[in-house]
Amino acid sequence: METLSIIQNLRVQDVLDVAFLSVVAYHLYLWFQGTRALKAMVGLLGLGAVYTLARSWGLFLTTWVFQVFWQVLVILLIILFQSEIRQVLERLNPVKLLGIRKMTPPEAWIGDFVNGVFQLARRSIGALVVVERSERVQGHITPGQVMEAAPTPEILLSIFQKDSPLHDGAVIVADGRIRQVATYLPLSSEKDL
Known part of the structure; x- marks a missing residue:
């Protein structure tokens, strides 16, 4: 019954939101494929699953530890994967995407x-x-x-x-x-x- 009510209340914006995030996740996967960052992302997804289970089962101490861990982890990931992050941001450079850079033939x-x-x-x-x-x-x-x-x-x-x-x-x-x-x-x- 709950699934039916979710489908009935589904808006066009919700579909666009899911489609947009799917495209972003797919391109991130393609960019990080074969790098250390992809292995780290898979590990983070596993930790995210454990955190979600701990919250749903009411494990308060485990949930609290994960919340503190996520705050430290964000800073640590930025430091460890700065070159990969830089590459992604350079690929998203609007000047480069538009092909404005002038090159000598x-x-x-x-x-x-x-x-x-x-x-x-x-x-x-x-x-x-x-x-x-x-x-x-x-x-x-x-x-x-x-x-x-x-x-x-x-x-x-x-x-x-x-x-x-x-x-x-x-x-x-x-x-x-x-x-x-x-x-x-x-x-x-x-x-x-």
Whole structure:
């Protein structure tokens, strides 16, 4: 009988509310799939189920412990998963979603860049180069020296010469320009590599 009364009192807003939250939950699942955060979310859902059972059974002490635990847990999760949270917020950036970011066409710089990389390879000079596209790398790297230069063969050769103070680390190329040198890339958190 109670289910029937819920269905009879169902409004369009309720259906839209459930549909919206379902879409948000699905996209969060897709974004966090294969990360530490997904495992943590599954664990939190399990704890949420235990908390709900404790409340429905009238276990006051257990309910109180969970209420205190949730307050501390929110702060702890923000600290532990700040990089994943940052990635989600960057994906939700309205400027990025609208495609407003102005980029230099690759034809203007890619030829010189590829020529420089091949010259490094011919001379057996190792080089780490990150070409930034739609996904910003700022939150993932240890910043090095800021540089504003075209990625020409001469510049790349001078950066990666063994005696250069900038040769350790990676070069970040964004919008057709060298933006940073001597940056350090993070180790992968993937355990399957």
